Amino acid sequence: MLELVSEHACYGGVQRFYRHDSREIGLPMRFSVFMPPQAGHGAVPALFYLAGLTCTEETFMIKAGAQRVAAELGLMLIAPDTSPRGAGVEGESESWDFGVGAGFYLDATQPGWAKHYRMYSYIHELHELVARELPVDASRIGIFGHSMGGHGALTMALKRPDVFRTVSAFAPIAAPSKCPWGVKAFTGYLGEDKAEWAQYDASMLMAQSKTPFPAGILIDQGLGDKFLQEQLYPQAFEAACMSAEQPLTLRRHEGYDHGYYFISTFIEDHLRFHYEGLTLPVA
Numbered sequence: 001m002l003e004l005v006s007e008h009a010c011y012g013g014v015q016r017f018y019r020h021d022s023r024e025i026g027l028p029m030r031f032s033v034f035m036p037p038q039a040g041h042g043a044v045p046a047l048f049y050l051a052g053l054t055c056t057e058e059t060f061m062i063k064a065g066a067q068r069v070a071a072e073l074g075l076m077l078i079a080p081d082t083s084p085r086g087a088g089v090e091g092e093s094e095s096w097d098f099g100v101g102a103g104f105y106l107d108a109t110q111p112g113w114a115k116h117y118r119m120y121s122y123i124h125e126l127h128e129l130v131a132r133e134l135p136v137d138a139s140r141i142g143i144f145g146h147s148m149g150g151h152g153a154l155t156m157a158l159k160r161p162d163v164f165r166t167v168s169a170f171a172p173i174a175a176p177s178k179c180p181w182g183v184k185a186f187t188g189y190l191g192e193d194k195a196e197w198a199q200y201d202a203s204m205l206m207a208q209s210k211t212p213f214p215a216g217i218l219i220d221q222g223l224g225d226k227f228l229q230e231q232l233y234p235q236a237f238e239a240a241c242m243s244a245e246q247p248l249t250l251r252r253h254e255g256y257d258h259g260y261y262f263i264s265t266f267i268e269d270h271l272r273f274h275y276e277g278l279t280l281p282v283a
C-alpha cells in the first residue's frame, strides 16, 4: 500500500513523495517519484536514482534539476531513501558514513544490521512496487546514482542487467573494497570475509561480466572532487571495463567538485543517455 505524503505540480507533470511499509526493511520507507506528463496517457520508461551518503529521498529531486528534461523525454524518476530509518541498531547514528543515511545498497549479514539493513533487496522490492502501482513500462528501466549511490547503481545493474537495462553514475565509489568508506561499510555490514565483499564491488563484478550493456556505461567525474583520490577509484572500474570489453564513457571534468552543482551540470546528458539506451531494441 502506497501512502501519498505530498504532491506538487512540476513541468506539466507531478512531483510526489510516498511512504510505504517495506517487507524487506521491516519498517516504513519513503521514496520520491517524478511523474512526467506522458504518464497520464500510458506506461513510461523509468529511472531509479540512488543517492549518496547523508542524503534522503528528497535530495535528488530538490537539487539535481532533473525534472524539466525528464518531462520533455517522458521519463519517470524514482529516488529511494539511502538507509532504513528507526531500526534502532546500536551506534547506527554515530557516523555519517555508516548506518543511518549510509545503507550502501547491500543486504547486511552481521548481527544487529542483518534484520533491517537490506537496501539491495529493498531496491528490488521498490522496483516491483512501482511496476505494480504506477504507470511504468517494466521493459524500460534504467538506474543511476551518485557516490555511494553510483556504487549502488553500478552493482545493481551488473547483478541484474535483465531488470536495469541502462546504467550511469556521477562520481561513483567504483572499487569499494579498496577505499576507506567501502572497507568500513563492508566490514560493518558483511564481516571480514572479502569473498562476501566481491559481490558488491562494481570493479570486481565488471571484471567478471560477460554481457556488455548495449548502450555502454556513462560516468562523470569531477577533477576538483575532494574524495577522488582516496575514495572513488574510477580508474579501477575503467580497467575492469577494458578487460571485459564493456564500452565505457568516463568523462573527467576539470574544476567540478563532489556536490550537486556538478550533478546538475551534467544531469541532462545522463537523462538523454538513458532515454536513448532504453529505446534500443532488447538484445
Ligand SMILES: N[C@@H](CCC(=O)N[C@@H](CS)C(=O)NCC(=O)O)C(=O)O
Pocket: 051, 052, 053, 054, 055, 059, 063, 096, 146, 147, 148, 258, 259, 260
Ligand atoms: N558529510 C560529508 C560529505 C557527505 C557528502 O558529500 N555527501 C554527498 C554524497 S557522498 C552528498 O550528496 N551530500 C548531500 C548534498 O550535497 O546535498 C562531509 O562533511 O565531508
